[in-house]
Amino acid sequence: MANNPMQQFTVHKIGPEIKIAGIDLSFTNSSLFMLISATTILLLLFLGSKDKKIIPNKIQLIAELFYTFVAKMISDTAGSKAKPYFPFIFSLFMFVLFCNMVGMLPYSFTVTSHIIVTLIMALFIFIAVTIIGFIKHGFKYLSIFVPSGVPSVLLPLITIIEIISYLSRPVSLSVRLFANMMAGHTMLKVFGGFVVSLGILGGWLPLSFSVALTGLEILVAFLQAYVFAILTCIYLNDALNLHH
Amino acid sequence: MKSSLSFLVALVATCTRSYAAEAGMPQLDPTYWASQAFWLIFIFTILYISISKFYLPKIKDNLDNRENKIKEDLDNASKFKEQSEAKLKEYKSILENAKKEVTKILMESKKNLDNDIQSKKVLIEKEIDSEIIKAQKEILDLKKNSISSIQNIAENIASKIIENLSGDKLNESSIKATVEDISKNNIGKYL
Numbered sequence: 001m002a003n004n005p006m007q008q009f010t011v012h013k014i015g016p017e018i019k020i021a022g023i024d025l026s027f028t029n030s031s032l033f034m035l036i037s038a039t040t041i042l043l044l045l046f047l048g049s050k051d052k053k054i055i056p057n058k059i060q061l062i063a064e065l066f067y068t069f070v071a072k073m074i075s076d077t078a079g080s081k082a083k084p085y086f087p088f089i090f091s092l093f094m095f096v097l098f099c100n101m102v103g104m105l106p107y108s109f110t111v112t113s114h115i116i117v118t119l120i121m122a123l124f125i126f127i128a129v130t131i132i133g134f135i136k137h138g139f140k141y142l143s144i145f146v147p148s149g150v151p152s153v154l155l156p157l158i159t160i161i162e163i164i165s166y167l168s169r170p171v172s173l174s175v176r177l178f179a180n181m182m183a184g185h186t187m188l189k190v191f192g193g194f195v196v197s198l199g200i201l202g203g204w205l206p207l208s209f210s211v212a213l214t215g216l217e218i219l220v221a222f223l224q225a226y227v228f229a230i231l232t233c234i235y236l237n238d239a240l241n242l243h244h
Numbered sequence: 245m246k247s248s249l250s251f252l253v254a255l256v257a258t259c260t261r262s263y264a265a266e267a268g269m270p271q272l273d274p275t276y277w278a279s280q281a282f283w284l285i286f287i288f289t290i291l292y293i294s295i296s297k298f299y300l301p302k303i304k305d306n307l308d309n310r311e312n313k314i315k316e317d318l319d320n321a322s323k324f325k326e327q328s329e330a331k332l333k334e335y336k337s338i339l340e341n342a343k344k345e346v347t348k349i350l351m352e353s354k355k356n357l358d359n360d361i362q363s364k365k366v367l368i369e370k371e372i373d374s375e376i377i378k379a380q381k382e383i384l385d386l387k388k389n390s391i392s393s394i395q396n397i398a399e400n401i402a403s404k405i406i407e408n409l410s411g412d413k414l415n416e417s418s419i420k421a422t423v424e425d426i427s428k429n430n431i432g433k434y435l
Contacts, residue, residue: 010270011280023278030276031283038291045295049302054310067303087296094295095288116277117284182271 005189009113009182030117033109037098066094073230078237085236092121093229100181100221104214112224113181115174122174125232133239144238173231180224184217391427398423 013026048063056064070090074082082089096112103110111117133141145162146155191213194206402419406412 004268006268006270011273011276013276013279024276025279025282026276027283028276028279030280031287034283034287038287041291042294042299045299045303049299049306052302052306052309054313056306060306063299063303064307067300067307087300088292090300091288091292091295095291111284113271114280115271116280120281120284121288178271 005186005193008109008185008189011114029109030111030114033102033111034099037095037102037111040102041094041098066090070229073226074233077230077233079241081240082233082236089229089232089236092125092232093225096121096177096228097222097225100225101218103181103185104218104221110181110185112177113185115178118174118178119170121228122170125173125235126170129232129235129239132236133242136240137242141239141242144242169235173228177224177228180220184213184220188213188217395420395423395427398427 011028011030013028014032015027018025018027044059045063047059049060051057051060053060067090070093071086073093074086074089078085099111102108103113133144145159145166147158147162150158188210191206191210195203195210198206399416399420402423403413403416406419
């Protein structure tokens with residue numbers, strides 16, 4: 001079933017089966033591409049911080065650009081209180097970005113196109129942000145659900161809406177990334193299939209679409225990583241600086 | 245919470261297994277969910293620890309170093325600029341003073357020279373005057389002497405001429421008186 005556009009998302013195990021307490025934890029192609037992305041990030045950062053030059057070389061410049069980009073993003077959205085969480089958000093942004101980008105390579109696997117991966121990241125962020133909020137503000141953190149300046153008639157309704165929107169954060173965060181990546185890759189595959197089925201006479205139109213879509217997908221890959229990181233910053237901002 | 249979550253997962257799994265088989269959405273096939281979760285947490289933890297412990301501090305150090313270096317260099321540059329401006333001012337003032345001194349020295353030397361010339365002139369004039377007076381005296385002396393010697397010569401010549409012409413010796417005193425008389429009459433003509 002090479003023509004099935006969903007074929008590219010199948011997970012299959014590589015190497016021996018690893019079972020711990022009855023749970024299958026085998027090394028899969030998903031794990032492999034996570035490893036490739038993480039190794040690429042670490043290699044980039046290693047090469048980028050190896051020589052401490054006053055005038056940076058290209059790879060050092062790239063690493064420093066990533067650093068300043070994420071640092072600016074955090075200070076713009078969450079303020080100076082979010083500084084301790086900078087390494088986490090930096091790692092998150094780099095990991096999502098590189099998983100997306102590695103996924104753009106032909107024959108590769110897109111880790112972030114799986115709902116389970118994005119959901120775990122989103123749930124971790126959601127739970128961590130909630131815990132941080134309660135640690136910083138105690139039960140006063142619950143006032144995030146009660147916006148000020150709302151007529152008392154509307155207050156119960158608004159509070160319910162706020163609670164629902166708060167609880168749907170992990171879902172929206174994870175589904176946004178997963179759906180974007182899956183839809184883009186499926187579309188690329190569909191157009192690729194058209195190129196093959198229409199042949200040398202009619203295949204040029206879908207091919208040009210495919211080329212344009214590849215550019216778009218690279219943009220989406222960056223944008224979704226950015227959105228994921230910046231939403232994390234915004235949630236963190238809500239937890240750190242409690243005001244509504 | 246945990247049981248409800250696992251129930252949800254099981255429900256989704258049973259609901260989607262048939263769907264996944266039909267439409268082929270491998271994301272909803274829970275076979276490798278645990279594996280993906282495990283490897284995600286494992287790899288991300290390693291990534292996070294190595295980034296936060298090794299790489300970010302290094303990059304931060306490097307950025308800080310650069311910023312400090314730029315700041316230092318800028319400070320130094322402004323310092324040097326101030327210094328050079330001060331030096332320029334000093335140089336200008338020195339130049340001005342030198343110019344003033346030069347004009348002063350010029351004026352003084354001119355004055356000195358003038359004074360010197362004046363005094364020397366006076367001295368030389370005095371000397372010249374005294375020399376002139378001396379010379380005049382000498383000339384006068386010479387005149388007086390010459391008159392008496394001329395008279396003697398004239399007397400001698402006169403007596404010799406008379407002797408040669410007449411052969412007699414005339415009274416010397418009379419000759420002297422005559423010569424004197426003549427020379428007195430004519431002395432204004434020649435001297």
